[in-house]
Amino acid sequence: MTAPVNAELSASLDAARQDYAALLDKKLKLDLTRGKPSAQQVSLADALLALPGDEFKAADGTDTRNYGGQQGLPELRAIFAEALQVPASQLLALGNSSLELMHDAVVFAQMYQLPGGQRRWSNEERIAFLCPVPGYDRHFTICERFGIEMIPVPMTADGPDVAEVERLVAADPGIKGIWCVPKYSNPDGTTYSDETVRRLATMQTAADDFRIFWDNAYAVHHLTDEEVQVGDILAACAEAGNPDRAFIFGSTSKITLAGAGVAFFGSSEANVKWMLHCAAARTIGPDKINHLRHALFLKDYDGVRAHMRKHRELIGPKFDAVLRIFDEQLKDIATWSHPKGGYFITLNVPDGCAKEIVRKAAEAGIALTPAGSTHPYMDDPEDRVIRIAPTFPSLADIEEAIAGVATCVRLVAYQKLTS
Ligand code: PLP
Structure with a gap:
């Protein structure tokens, strides 16, 4: 016998479906795949x-x-x-x-x-x-x-x-x-x-x-x-x-x-x-x-450290934006890293959902690093890890893309939880 579907979950799924339809309408074209520095970041070294x-x-x-x-x-x-x-x-x-x-x-x-x-x-x-x-x-x-x-x-x-x-x-x-x-x-x-x-x-x-x-x-x-x-x-x-x-x-x-x-x-x-x-x-x-x-x-070395502080000024707000949006939208269904440095945030979604989330995001015009890339042979046995690379796009694009990713996570996770 299947357990009755919790009414709250099915309301959440309905809301996620509507958000996803609105996301598709936006016809986005955003790329969060690789951990590249942005044009402003590389410009910090123009004098070179x-x-x-x-x-x-x-x-x-x-x-x-x-x-x-x-x-x-x-x-x-x-x-x-x-x-x-x-x-x-x-x-x-x-x-x-x-x-x-x-x-x-x-x-x-x-x-x-x-x-x-x-x-x-x-x-x-x-x-x-x-x-x-x-x-x-x-x-x-x-x-x-x-x-x-x-x-x-x-x-x-x-x-x-x-x-x-x-x-x-x-x-x-x-x-x-x-x-x-x-x-x-x-x-x-x-x-x-x-x-x-x-x-x-x-x-x-x-x-x-x-x-x-x-x-x-x-x-x-x-x-x-x-x-x-x-x-x-x-x-x-x-x-x-x-x-x-x-x-x-x-x-x-x-x-x-x-x-x-x-x-x-x-x-x-x-x-x-x-x-x-x-x-x-x-x-x-x-x-x-x-x-x-x-x-x-x-x-x-102090020159290196001073230069890196300029990078932080550029990319810090992008990381903050990702963490804020995840916090607002995914608290109940996912976990994520809070890095003190580096180039990435790891998003852990419910087991068995990562590939489908990446697919849904791609359909909505948001390119994510393929699920599984974080594991040898592309095999994430739990199908759980998604790597987010926030440095390259503009802050506005990051905000748009991450809100879209959060919608995909909610859609796929609630679909799974209610199936
Ligand atoms: N090592 C790690 C862990 C990286 O994340 C990257 C780039 O993303 C590299 C190495 C590439 O370094 P390089 O540009 O020096 O080849």
């Missing part, structure tokens, strides 16, 4: 485009116009050493994309034996990575491209479920890595606790060449006055006697120019040597003019 002017010599006299300088410009590495928690001597400034460096690190590990390893990964029968979920879809794409098995691990308020991580890596020598976005994670804005950082650094791994891919993409991307700090994984690994365990990645993509910024790789001396050896076969050196341009523009 005029640099370095005639000043093409680096502080040590290097002519940045020529080949060489494989580690990147020292003055830029010094600026980002503190932000990325890597000594400048162990931090490389390279191309324009940290994702490219993560991709390359995975490819290089297949081709060249890692410090501490017995053989290159391509000679292993099976390679697996732990993937905290929800997570970043492009990490998963790298694994898929190279046939690396992905093992999901749930995120908690302190980072990945570290007891589960410990259990898995201790038992399985095929697990060679874990993807981590340790601060203001993509998509749920979590910052790993000190305890999580310590346990990741100290845990026993069955693989002797296990690596933590520490993608600190949002190291300085604060949305509140609190500049949240994450534990120093490199130091923790060294202290634990696992100095080669962490690969650190970061970039200025969402600081200066997305697509024309500078990406960084940091690690132990042995890993940096390994990376430089691998990279030497593919380039005679990075774009040092861009490095110099960035060093002149940002000046020092």
